[in-house]
Amino acid sequence: DMDFRYDNSAWIHLPNFLHGAGHxxxxxxxxxxxxxxxxxxxxxDVVLFFGPFYASRIFKAFSLSALWIVNVSVVxxxxxVFLATFKR
Structure with a gap:
């Protein structure tokens, strides 16, 4: 009949497992x-789509200097935030 014993040949399967884990x-x-x-x-894409709407609204409501102040503040x-969360 068929023999269903446990296969204890880990030395055969271990290199294959380690190779697969790396991949x-x-x-x-x-x-x-x-x-x-x-x-x-x-x-x-979102920024490039909504940017002109945002810029024209700020420019129309206030002025070019206000637009620059808002843009420089956001950047x-x-x-x-980038420098604070950057892993050293």
Missing amino acids: SLLQSSWRYETMMQGVIILME GFGLI
Whole structure:
């Protein structure tokens, strides 16, 4: 009949497992990187779509100097957040 004993030859399966684990970590990193690139592209499209509406409203309601102040403040805040969360 058939023998269903436990296969205790871990030395055969361990290299295959370790090789597969390394590749799965690379694939997870690749998937995360691809997802984040997609998010960045989506946010870029949103900014490029709504930017002219926002800029024309600020310019019309206030002035060009107010538009520059708001833009520099937003970029400065983003830079501060980036530097504060950047892993050293």
